[in-house]
Amino acid sequence: MGSDAPLIEVHELSRSFGGIRALDSVSFAVQSGERRAVIGPNGAGKTTLFNVLTGEIAPSGGSVRVAGDDITRLRPWQRARRGIARMYQRNELFAPLAARENVALAVSARAGPYRFVGTPSPAESAFADELLTRVGLAGREGVPARALSHGERRQLELAVALAQNPRVLLLDEPTAGMSPAETARITELIAGLDRTLTIVIVEHDMDVVFRLADRVSVLHEGRVIADGTAADVRGDTRVNEVYLGKVVVR
């Protein structure tokens, strides 16, 4: 494998639901350390793409490679072990558990579940607190996830994904439902993440997309209709027709 081989290679990925082609022969490649945005109107197949990348939905055709390995048939937990983490669009947290415990469960996945004696290690809790401080939840470590505000839950969702120490981070609308101040905060946080991390981000907020993304892929009706640098995509007539035009006017 060459050193400039892409970290993520998606090849002719397809998936239908009933008669609807949610993904129609989607191909793209993401380099190691790249920030890639996937944009497109609602129903374009963005979340389905993430579900196929994490293994929660099986594709009807095509393949996914990460670091050269075909992971198309791996189960979600096996993909997580290979360093793929996801921030869900709709929060997937452990509602009654404290924020710290939510993060600690992600941290302790590496040590394995079959530890029947002893208490969870203080090092895990300390690392969890550190991450919570990073995402802006300092002082909220002991609050149950269900008692956090919407914005705080998004921050916690990000902390849980980061706690997995991934090499690929999939962010599904990280700023959805956040206030402008919270959006700015989380955008800067993501922008400041280590460049060893490869990030794919689905987002509707174009300011966020153009702030973060090196390259942008545009999905429309399950197909990639444009793929290029942020500037390329901004100038693409077709993209403006199906998507950007509508958003910019808003």
Place this chain on the structure above:
Amino acid sequence: MRRVLLWASATIGAATLVTFPYWTAEWESSRFATTVLRDILVFAIFALSLDLLVGRAGMPSLGHAAFFGAGAYAAGVATQRLGTDQLPLTLGAAAFVAAALALLIGTLVVRSEGIFFLMLTLAFAQIVFAIAFQWTSVTGGSNGLAGIARPFLGGIDLNPPERMYVLVSATFLAVVLLLRAVAGSPYGRVLVGIRENERRMRALGYDTARIRLSAFVLAGSIAGIAGALSAYSLRFVSAQDVGIGTSIRAFVMVLVGGAGTLAGPVIGAAVVLYVERILSSAVPVAETVLGLLFVAFVLLARQGIVGIGGAAWARMRR
């Protein structure tokens, strides 16, 4: 200081419990009380093992009696057919057979959830019941296994009722300590994670199906130990031990007492057996009351007696 006091009172409480038949020896009803308490503790172990699934891991099994019964039969058969009366062998056989059965059934059911898990566990337990009922040469069929000899521990004969009681209560304490350690361990937290959001746990890299299976086998083997203690205590095993009635009783104990706590299943076992053994001889409709009580708890107090007590305590302190 507070910690020392807690440990001291727990130790005194444990010693009081284990020596119950000795310090009540003068009572007129000591024998009867010892028997009732013994049976409560047997069922408390059984209910605690079910709660590991229902309360901790969020796996509502309606077929847990399969493992209780498997343990009871294994202890009975080991004693009667294999001619061994040593406790480690017969109790070990019970735990092993129940764990093996739980591994078999668990492999087939752990990928299902909620109502489907409930129905599948019920269905497999009914198959085990049918086998127990018809495999007369081993299980005695509808006659069951009668006259099971109580075991020896080395040279100590556990046949006298007070010694039998000590065995049951000591095992009960060991199980409580074990499950308490599990609840506070990383493994216990993982089970709670699976209960609250299995999808996320998978996304974090946990092989949740296998973890659920491990909990199923652990709970099954503890249920098997409870079954063996029941076989020794009653000196009898019947197909009813594997039946749906036994599964439901344990489920009622967990829900009435309070799922997801250590005290809940124990209190639930005490309530159910009190109603069945004592109240039923005084009040003719006691069992109906138990049924209504169960419905009331499911509808009005999901947290069980422990939950109600906790809420009342919190209000008093405020």
